[in-house]
Amino acid sequence: MHDITVVDLSRWQFATTALYHFLFVPLTLGLSFMLAAMETVYVTTGKQIYRDMAQFWGKLFLINFALGVATGLTMEFEFGTNWSFYSSFVGDIFGAPLAIEGLMAFFLEATFVGLMVFGWDRMRRGQHLAVTYMVAFGSNLSALWILIANSFMQAPEGAHFNPVTMRMELSSFSQLIFSHDAQAKFVHTSIAGYVTGAIFVAGISAWYMLRNRHTELARRSFRMAVLFGVLSTAGVITLGDALGFVGGQAQPTKLAAMEGLWKSEPAPMPFNLVAFPSQKDQVNHADVQVPYALSLLVTHSMDGTVPGFDKLEQQAVERIRNGIPAVEALQTLSSKPGDADALAQFRAHEKDLGFGFLVQRYSEDVSKATDAEISKAARDTIPQVAPIFWSFRAMVAMGLAMLAFFVLGVIYSLRNRIERKRWFLKFSVLMIPVPFLASEAGWLVAELGRQPWTVYQLLPTWMSASTHSVGYMIFSLAGFVGLYTMFIIAEMYLMVRAIRKGPEPPHAGDSDWDSGPVLGNSVTGQAEG
Amino acid sequence: MEIYGVFQVIWWLLLGVLLVGLAVMVGMDMGVGTILRYVGRTDLERRVALNIIGPHWEGNQVWFVLGGGAVFAAFPLIYATAFSGFYVVMLLLLWSMILRPLGFEYRSKLPSAAWRSTWDWALFVSGLVPMVVFGAAFGNLFEGVPFHFSWNLTSTYTGSFLGLLNSFAILCGLLSASLSVFMGSVAVMNGGEGVIYERSRTLARVSSVLAMVLFAAGGFWVHSMQGYVLTNGPGAGVPQTPMQQVVTLTDGAWFANFHAHGLLWLLPALGFAGMLLGLLATGARRSHMAWWLGALAWIGVIGTAGVALFPFLLPSSSVPAQSLTVWNSSSSQLTLTWMVGFALVFVPLIVWYTSWAFYVMRGKVSAEHVAADEHSY
Numbered sequence: 001m002h003d004i005t006v007v008d009l010s011r012w013q014f015a016t017t018a019l020y021h022f023l024f025v026p027l028t029l030g031l032s033f034m035l036a037a038m039e040t041v042y043v044t045t046g047k048q049i050y051r052d053m054a055q056f057w058g059k060l061f062l063i064n065f066a067l068g069v070a071t072g073l074t075m076e077f078e079f080g081t082n083w084s085f086y087s088s089f090v091g092d093i094f095g096a097p098l099a100i101e102g103l104m105a106f107f108l109e110a111t112f113v114g115l116m117v118f119g120w121d122r123m124r125r126g127q128h129l130a131v132t133y134m135v136a137f138g139s140n141l142s143a144l145w146i147l148i149a150n151s152f153m154q155a156p157e158g159a160h161f162n163p164v165t166m167r168m169e170l171s172s173f174s175q176l177i178f179s180h181d182a183q184a185k186f187v188h189t190s191i192a193g194y195v196t197g198a199i200f201v202a203g204i205s206a207w208y209m210l211r212n213r214h215t216e217l218a219r220r221s222f223r224m225a226v227l228f229g230v231l232s233t234a235g236v237i238t239l240g241d242a243l244g245f246v247g248g249q250a251q252p253t254k255l256a257a258m259e260g261l262w263k264s265e266p267a268p269m270p271f272n273l274v275a276f277p278s279q280k281d282q283v284n285h286a287d288v289q290v291p292y293a294l295s296l297l298v299t300h301s302m303d304g305t306v307p308g309f310d311k312l313e314q315q316a317v318e319r320i321r322n323g324i325p326a327v328e329a330l331q332t333l334s335s336k337p338g339d340a341d342a343l344a345q346f347r348a349h350e351k352d353l354g355f356g357f358l359v360q361r362y363s364e365d366v367s368k369a370t371d372a373e374i375s376k377a378a379r380d381t382i383p384q385v386a387p388i389f390w391s392f393r394a395m396v397a398m399g400l401a402m403l404a405f406f407v408l409g410v411i412y413s414l415r416n417r418i419e420r421k422r423w424f425l426k427f428s429v430l431m432i433p434v435p436f437l438a439s440e441a442g443w444l445v446a447e448l449g450r451q452p453w454t455v456y457q458l459l460p461t462w463m464s465a466s467t468h469s470v471g472y473m474i475f476s477l478a479g480f481v482g483l484y485t486m487f488i489i490a491e492m493y494l495m496v497r498a499i500r501k502g503p504e505p506p507h508a509g510d511s512d513w514d515s516g517p518v519l520g521n522s523v524t525g526q527a528e529g
Numbered sequence: 530m531e532i533y534g535v536f537q538v539i540w541w542l543l544l545g546v547l548l549v550g551l552a553v554m555v556g557m558d559m560g561v562g563t564i565l566r567y568v569g570r571t572d573l574e575r576r577v578a579l580n581i582i583g584p585h586w587e588g589n590q591v592w593f594v595l596g597g598g599a600v601f602a603a604f605p606l607i608y609a610t611a612f613s614g615f616y617v618v619m620l621l622l623l624w625s626m627i628l629r630p631l632g633f634e635y636r637s638k639l640p641s642a643a644w645r646s647t648w649d650w651a652l653f654v655s656g657l658v659p660m661v662v663f664g665a666a667f668g669n670l671f672e673g674v675p676f677h678f679s680w681n682l683t684s685t686y687t688g689s690f691l692g693l694l695n696s697f698a699i700l701c702g703l704l705s706a707s708l709s710v711f712m713g714s715v716a717v718m719n720g721g722e723g724v725i726y727e728r729s730r731t732l733a734r735v736s737s738v739l740a741m742v743l744f745a746a747g748g749f750w751v752h753s754m755q756g757y758v759l760t761n762g763p764g765a766g767v768p769q770t771p772m773q774q775v776v777t778l779t780d781g782a783w784f785a786n787f788h789a790h791g792l793l794w795l796l797p798a799l800g801f802a803g804m805l806l807g808l809l810a811t812g813a814r815r816s817h818m819a820w821w822l823g824a825l826a827w828i829g830v831i832g833t834a835g836v837a838l839f840p841f842l843l844p845s846s847s848v849p850a851q852s853l854t855v856w857n858s859s860s861s862q863l864t865l866t867w868m869v870g871f872a873l874v875f876v877p878l879i880v881w882y883t884s885w886a887f888y889v890m891r892g893k894v895s896a897e898h899v900a901a902d903e904h905s906y
Contacts, residue, residue, distance in 0.1 A: 066634035069587065070627040076597045080612030081619050085683050087612075091605020092860045096868060099602035102595035103875035111588030111879075111886050117904050118584040122889050162861070164768045166682050167605075169861040334680040337773065466613035467685045476620050483624060487631060494638050504903055 002361075002462055009473035010082045010465040013480060015447070017074050019440050020484050024068035026439050029143055029190050030197020031061045032136035034228060035116075036129070038221075043129045053221055054132070055120075056503040057201060062117060063494050067487055069110070074480075076102075082476075086454050086464035092169045093159045093176060094149055101145035109138025143190050151182035153455050154446065155250035161353060163333050163346055168458065180246045185446075188239040191232050192442065195402060196435040198229030199428075202409060204499055206428035209419050214502050222418060222428075226409035233403040240399065241297075248298050248306060251456055253381055254449030256309050257388040259294060260284045264308040268292040274393075277385040282309065309382050316355065316378040323356030324366045325349045354458040361462045383451040391444040398438035405431055534766025534856070536865040540603040541855045543872055545835050547596045552663070552705070552827045553712065554589035557820075558582050560713020562629065562656025563706070566649055568717055568728045575649060576637060576899050578729075579906045581720030584890045586633060588883060593626070602868050606682070606771070606858035607842050611666075614676050614686035618662055618693050625658040637906050656713075657706060664705025667834055668698035671751055671783060673846030678771060687847055697750055704743040708830065710736040711807060712823045718816035720894045730811055733819065737808040744800055744830060751837065756782025757844045757852060764856060765840075771857045776849040783837045793836050800829025 035054050042050035076098065079087045087094075112134040119128060152159070158175030159168045170176065202225035208218035248255035255261070260272045262282045271293030275284035295304050307315075326349035332342035349356070356366055359377040363369040369377075409428070412418040418425070450456055454464040561582050569575030582589075601608040612619050628651040636648035672695065675688040714733035718726050755778040762774030787793045803826025810819035838844075843853040859865060899905045 062634060063638075066630040069590070070630040073590075073594060073627055074623055076594050077612055077619060077623060080597075080601065080608045081616055081623075082613070084609040084613035085681075087601065087609035088606045088682055088684070091601055091608060092864050095598065095601030095603070095605050095608065095860070096864055099595065099598035099868060100871050102591060102598040103871055103879070106594055107588065107591045107875075107879045108882075110591045111585075111883055114584035114587050115886050115889060119889055120904070162768065164770075165861070166770050170864045170867075173863070173867050331680055334770075334772070337770075463683070466616070467683065468613070468616060472616055476616070479620060479624060483627070487627075490631065490635055494635060497638075 002465060002467065003470065004462065005470050006468055006473055007462050007465045009470065009477055010468075011461065013082060013473065013477045014078060016477070017071065017078060017480055017484070018447075019443060020488075021068070021071040021075055022439060022443060023436055023488075024064050024071065025143070026193035026196035026435065027064045027200055028061070028068050028139050029193025030195065030228075030232075031057060031064070031200065032132075032139050032197075033194060034197050034201060034224065035061060036132045036136045037224065037228070039129050039132050043125045049217060049220065052503050053217055056217065057221070058116065059498055060200075060204075060495065062113075063491060063498060065113065067491050070487070071484070082466050082468070083454065083464050084466035086459065088167060089459055089464070090152070090159070090168045090455055092167060093156075094152055096170070096173075097145045097149040097152075097177070101142050101149075105138050105141035105145060107138075109135055109142060112138065140190055143193070144186050147186045147189055148177050148179070148182045150446075151179050151185050152176060153453075154185075154247065154450055155179060155181040156455050156458055157181075161350060163330060163343060164337065166330070166334065168455075181243075181250055184239055184243040184246050188236060188243045189439075189442075191235040191239060192435065192439055194232035195229055195236055196439065198225045198232060198406070199402065199431050199435050201225035202229065203428050203430075203432035206425040207499070208502070210422065210425045210429070215419070217503055219418070222409070223413045226406050226413050229402070230406035230410050233399065233406050237399055237403065240396075244298060245300065251449065252307055253309070253312055253383060254388070254445075255298060255306055256312060257383045257385045257449050258392040258445060259298070259306075260287070260385060260389045261294075261306065261308040262310065264305070264311045267295050267303045267305045269294040269305060271297060272389075275389065277389050279382075279385055282382075313378050313382060316358075316381040317374060319352040319355040320359050320369075320374050320377050322349055323352030323354065324359065324369060325356075326353040327356035327360060327366045354453065354455075354460065357463055358452070358460050361460065380452045383449055388445055388449050391441040391448070395438050395441040395445065398434050398441070402431070402434060402438070531766030533768075533862040533865075534764075536862060536869060537765060537855050537859045539869055540859060540865055541835070541839070543869070543876075544599065544603065545831060546876070547592065547599050548831050548835075549824075549828050551592040551596045552708070552831060553824045554592050556660060556705070556709035556827070557712040557716050558586040558589050558629075559656035559660050560709040560711065561716060562632070562652040562713070563660070563710055564713055564717070564729065564732055565652055565656070567732065568714075568725050570724075572642070572645060573896050573900060574725050575645075576905060577721060577894050577896050578717050578725055579633065579636070579652075580899050581717055581894050583633070583906045585883075585886060587630070588886065590629070599868075599872075603860055603865060604842065604853075604855075604858045605860060606853055610676055610684045610686075610853060610858075611674075611843055613684065614674055614688070615666060615669075615693060616686070617690040618666070622659050622662045625655045628652070628655040633906050656709070660706040660709040661699075661702035663702070665694065665698035665702035667705070668695075668701030669693055670834075670838055670841070670843060671754060671756075672697060673757065673844040673849070673852070675847035676843075676845050677848040677851050682770060697747075697754075700743060700747055700750065704740060704747060704830070707736045707740040707743060708804075708823065708827060711740060711804075711826075712820065715807075715811060715816045715819040715823060718811070718814075719820060720892075722893055722895070730814070730816075733811040733816075734808055737804050737811070737823075740826070741801060741804045741808075744797075744804070748797065751783050752781055754783065755780055756785065756837075757841055757849060758782050758785065759840060759852075759854060762854075762856070767856070768861070769857050771851045771853055774850055774852075774854075774857065776844075776852050778849060786836050786839055796829050796832040796836055798829070800826050800833055803827070803829055 035058055038050050038054040112131045115131045116135050157179040158172040160171045162169045201221050205218040205222035208214045260275045260277045270289040270291045273288045273290050275287035277284050298306055325345055329342040329346035332339055359369045360366050362373040362376055412421050452461050454461050565575055569578050632648045632652040676684050676686045678684050711733050714729040717729040758777050758779050760775045760777050763769040803822045807819045807822035840854045845852045
């Protein structure tokens with residue numbers, strides 16, 4: 001039997017390490033393509049400044065990349081170390097995209113990143129450009145396969161339960177990789193990375209412009225970033241809407257939590273703009289509603305409805321009752337493989353197997369589950385509403401703010417007024433953390449909204465964890481927190497230092513170069529000829 | 530044999546290929562980390578050693594990540610049971626391994642001697658510890674690991690952390706560390722000159738002798754050990770759980786496959802030959818040849834261990850009947866088929882572009898270049 005404290009600690013550890021890993025991933029996804037774009041301009045026009053840009057931003061890229069790779073190692077193994085039952089139960093399906101990610105994507109990215117850094121003088125321009133593109137394609141392909149894997153947890157497709165091997169098995173590889181959720185999620189998430197790259201470059205360039213340093217490089221980088229950013233942000237918002245549409249159909253409880261929907265209502269449904277959801281009373285306090293908006297947003301029509309938790313919880317009760325015989329049949333099949341009666345019973349109740357597992361948390365022998373235990377399990381199907389509701393609104397608000405920022409940035413930059421808009425430059429610097437926070441908020445919505453399941457409506461979280469002791473879990477969680485804290489301090493320090501230092505001095509005869517005062521340099525303020 | 534059984538065996542072989550890739554490529558980089566403080570006495574010497582593998586360590590490390598992913602995809606029950614059972618050891622492995630990317634990227638970014646020395650120690654730890662753990666994990670496979678399953682295949686590990694660090698496991702860990710030091714040393718010889726070349730040559734010779742002694746000692750030890758025998762069960766190519774077989778323990782049973790198929794003795798012979806000829810090649814200053822011989826030694830060692838254990842992958846010492854084998858822990862036929870397809874396309878592609886990367890960055894790494902190049906580690 002699982003110790004719930006261990007399950008909770010395992011969740012904390014996975015959430016901490018995954019959210020931390022995803023501080024570095026979006027910048028890799030976006031900046032790699034921006035590096036490729038800069039180098040493309042260099043190769044096609046031959047202007048040295050674009051090579052300087054690619055090399056300077058490439059240096060910052062690497063500081064970020066190192067931690068992304070390091071923390072990604074943890075993720076590859078953490079399913080096995082901490083989610084042992086999950087791994088054996090769905091590994092037949094879930095393991096495949098992870099392995100393909102290594103074969104097809106991570107190898108490409110990691111092999112060529114070394115050449116990108118060390119190979120400037122060893123290859124022809126076109127070859128080096130191709131290498132940079134390989135890094136960008138590799139990192140984005142990597143995100144594709146990881147998100148296919150994640151989508152299986154959200155909206156499992158292409159799999160069935162095999163009572164002979166007692167686990168989920170693949171039935172259709174194409175359904176797994178072409179699931180609607182995976183497609184919408186991949187585009188939404190990877191483009192969110194492009195937004196991150198764009199704001200990172202724009203913000204740091206603005207910082208240089210404010211200090212009159214490296215202005216030529218900063219101006220060009222800024223313009224490229226805001227153009228890249230405005231397109232990307234529009235894409236993120238469009239695909240976010242699509243993901244909400246697809247995900248809302250696949251995961252009604254997540255949608256209800258995002259919208260604070262305790263009671264089902266007739267169409268057209270109002271949208272809760274602001275509310276304080278109470279998990280205990282199952283109501284929203286002090287809500288501000290926009291009439292009709294929810295039907296439009298989530299069903300793209302005026303007469304569409306989505307169920308509230310009142311209906312969903314009732315459905316869960318029925319599905320738990322229907323799932324109990326499936327679990328009983330499996331217990332029989334475990335000791336008597338091939339038992340025909342048990343197999344028939346399993347087939348009849350198969351679709352609610354996961355709900356049967358849900359009640360096993362309260363009643364190990366599911367046949368003895370009481371009505372009270374069944375309603376407790378049904379109540380568990382409602383995720384924690386308030387954090388999901390607010391993370392979702394925070395993400396959307398940040399997305400809209402970034403869109404406004406990029407639109408203004410493009411206007412100022414194309415009119416060549418950007419250096420006079422000092423308030424906007426200062427604002428650009430302040431925008432740097434926003435896309436990182438928005439990505440994290442998005443993951444909170446996705447993963448908290450999936451609870452209480454690791455695989456939606458198939459496998460409860462409480463069953464999925466490894467059977468460790470509390471002591472082991474405290475040890476490992478403390479270890480990760482300690483190590484990761486040291487890493488982020490070192491990373492931020494090196495990043496800030498590299499930004500302050502700025503691009504390296506130019507090669508001889510480079511007329512595009514403008515020298516500004518360098519922080520900590522003894523010649524600061526002296527007139528230079 | 531059913532076609533499913535054929536795919537199971539193919540994936541068992543592919544697992545071997547991935548382990549060899551991991552041992553050769555990651556092991557080489559880790560060996561450089563292990564010997565860094567000895568081979569390089571000055572900061573510049575250490576930087577030269579680091580920059581020899583600088584352009585490649587990142588790509589090489591993916592063998593480790595891919596190894597994890599491939600075990601997950603092809604043998605999910607192994608991935609789930611072994612990595613959770615070996616929890617503290619896995620943490621040691623992961624924590625030391627995640628020091629490595631930072632050691633490379635961050636070490637030379639600041640001029641402070643204390644900063645650099647700290648990262649050099651980090652590189653030492655992240656070179657030595659994972660290789661010892663890697664070997665020790667294999668050692669534990671021969672002795673069996675205490676775990677069992679509940680009715681729905683929830684695994685529970687009943688041993689202690691220290692139980693995994695027993696004397697035979699440590700011997701295997703030292704063997705793996707020796708081979709890693711050998712590969713790291715010849716890599717430094719390949720790309721280095723002068724004093725670091727001579728120091729790593731010494732280390733290569735010592736480590737190859739050590740590896741031969743440890744490999745031989747391990748063989749004798751295993752001979753006196755109780756091995757596992759699968760006496761009854763559904764067999765190859767039949768979908769099953771680990772609850773349906775009969776397993777017995779017999780003295781010297783880990784040699785049964787060799788006795789049954791004499792040709793398999795070529796694998797340990799290959800291991801010894803690689804080490805011995807590697808020793809001679811380093812003596813003759815043929816470091817490139819020594820590198821390839823070291824790779825052959827790894828194939829021999831990993832092949833020997835894999836063949837000795839076959840069809841077992843993770844024997845259970847507490848409930849031997851629930852031991853995990855190639856037949857009861859693999860993925861379904863459909864998954865194995867898809868994954869064979871992906872591996873057949875991408876593994877050759879990886880080998881091809883990795884070779885190209887090494888070709889582009891070929892030649893000696895000079896101290897002047899490292900000192901002058903802003904991109905150097």
